[in-house]
Amino acid sequence: MIRHAVIAVALLTVAATCAAQTKPLVGDPARGQDKTRMCEGCHGLDGYRTAYPVVYSVPRLGGQHPEYLAAALHEYRAGQRSHPSMRAIAASLSDQDIADLAAYYGASPKATASK
Numbered sequence: 001m002i003r004h005a006v007i008a009v010a011l012l013t014v015a016a017t018c019a020a021q022t023k024p025l026v027g028d029p030a031r032g033q034d035k036t037r038m039c040e041g042c043h044g045l046d047g048y049r050t051a052y053p054v055v056y057s058v059p060r061l062g063g064q065h066p067e068y069l070a071a072a073l074h075e076y077r078a079g080q081r082s083h084p085s086m087r088a089i090a091a092s093l094s095d096q097d098i099a100d101l102a103a104y105y106g107a108s109p110k111a112t113a114s115k
């Protein structure tokens with residue numbers, strides 16, 4: 001019995017150590033909200049349109065899957081998506097910023113962009 005317990009503890013320790021080393025970035029929605037100021041000018045407008053310099057549609061971010069949002073931002077940053085404004089924005093984001101923003105928008109209600 002005791003030997004089993006020791007082995008179990010040892011395995012758990014190994015598992016915990018591995019998890020700590022390969023831990024993916026965890027987004028923090030509260031920190032993400034702080035970072036939305038530079039997004040809301042475009043993504044926060046009613047009807048999801050920007051009016052300047054021309055009227056154009058902007059995708060809704062609130063309620064999207066965090067994984068999808070993070071992947072999209074990584075793609076803009078890497079140049080795999082080509083929208084110029086979003087590439088410029090994404091270029092200024094760190095991996096942690098992306099994780100936080102994705103967590104925040106992913107947790108926002110579907111009906112509204114973050115308010």
Ligand code: HEC
Nearest residue numbers: 038039041042043057058059069072073083085086089101
């Ligand atoms: C200058 C206006 C503008 C700003 C500021 C802006 N975006 Fe965007 N964003 C857009 C437009 C326009 C698109 C659609 C681009 C396209 O068609 O690829 C877009 C697309 C996206 C997408 C992909 C959505 C999808 O459904 O594929 C994500 C995610 C995103 N933006 C996140 C952000 C975040 C996070 C910020 C703030 C850090 C931000 N954007 C700031 C205009 C903006």
